[in-house]
Amino acid sequence: MATRLSQGVTEPAARTSSLTKRFGQRTVLDGVDLEIQRGEFVALLGRSGSGKSTLLRALAGLDGDTGGELAVGGPVAVAFQEPRLLPWKRVWANVALGLDVPDPRRAAEVALAEVGLAERGGAWPLTLSGGEAQRASLARALVRDPGLLLLDEPFSALDALTRITIHRLVLDLWTRHRPGILLVTHDVDEALLLADRVLVLDGGRIAHESWVRLPRPRKRDHPVLTDLRSTLLGELGVTPEGPA
Secondary structure (H helix, E strand, O other): EEEEEEOOOOOOOOOEEEEEEOOOOEEEEEEEEEEEEOOOOOEEOOOOOOOOOHHHHHHHHHOOOOOOEEEEEOEEEEOOOOOOOOOOHHHHHHHHHOOOOOOHHHHHHHHHHHOOOOOOOOOHHHOOOOOOOOOHHHHHOOOOOOOOOEOOOOOOOOOHHHHHHHHHHHHHHHHHOOEEEEEEEOOOHHHHOOOOOOEEEOOOOOEEEEEEOOOOOOOOOOOHHHHHHHHHHOOOOOOOOOOO
């Protein structure tokens, strides 16, 4: 089992050293070394089955059956691909679920206002649109004031216009709260538009790292992003003719 350490506020948001994970004879994470600073936005790419979600689950404390060392600095919150709202609880109650503060409802309402859902706190989850449900999921994560925010493909089920809106919202929330963020995604453009640093997971290890040294908002056709896109697609085995 990985040694899981809790760090002080001056430490990185997350750090792993020689992190390993096996399923039977299959090694999914093979000595992963990773450090995410507070206030840093990191995106993680990889082919299907490369271990991206496994790494995220380990950082979230959802999978203790790992080897090596893992340390997180402060609370960790996760927003998944599916919002995972409990249909029998009002939206505000979903956001406040498990929250240990004097007035959970008030804290939930403040978080919902931050994501543009001030008027929907009393609604039932099944009445929300896809974009609204994902906003509620983000509110549930941010209300815990995390030092590390883990995003597991939370935009993949959204239509293109809603995705752009949620991208802007995430960047705005990140700018205000400054957690360390790890975004797991299959979308190279999404990674380049949002992140400071883009990693490629391959063979259970961090196989590539690209820095995106451009101010936000970014334009997809910027020459720097065009070059980085080609590099990352190559690392993922995608050539102009198709997958390698």
